[in-house]
Amino acid sequence: MKVINKTNWQTSDLKKIFIKCCKTKLDSWKYLKVEVTYSASRWIHGKANFGGGFHGRGNVKIFLPRNPIDKKYIDGRYIEPRPYAYLNFKQVLAWVFIHELFHVLNKHHREMTNGYYAHWRFYAANPEKMSWVNDLLLRKKEVKEKPKVDLQTKRYEHVLAALKIKKTQLKRLQNQIKKWTQKRKYYESVLMANGKIKKENAK
């Protein structure tokens, strides 16, 4: 299973939930591609291509709300009880995912157990049927905050580093001058001894 996760939920936690769902419906989920993104919806919904088969050769898309599921809104708006309003977040996630697996198995809504609405009514009335997912974790990604560096301290450290470099360079130049001065003195004494330069030409 390949999970492409663009949400703040931990990918490994999502994957564990998805795999547990797959175990209820598929023989293999090795080739299943699952994309998880955010949507503007107030609950979780999904999309899947039909006919991936028992080997799960399919694509499933799961859309998550950024905020908690708005149960009151859902319950007030729709006449048919929607499981979204009765299950907790993880349960809805698993429930929607399994629903999409039905599509992967080439089932259309009319073919689902006693039809779509009866399916909804059942889970709305029996939320404990999805309680098996409660044992699994669903955590948010850890956001590592960078420690804030004081800008003046940072600049001061930069000045210290620059000074250190310049002092090293100066020391090196001083050593070189010393070395060349010694050489100069040597040649002057030799050349003066040979009469090739006069004393006033020497430095």
Ligand SMILES: [Zn+2]
């Ligand atoms: Zn559907």
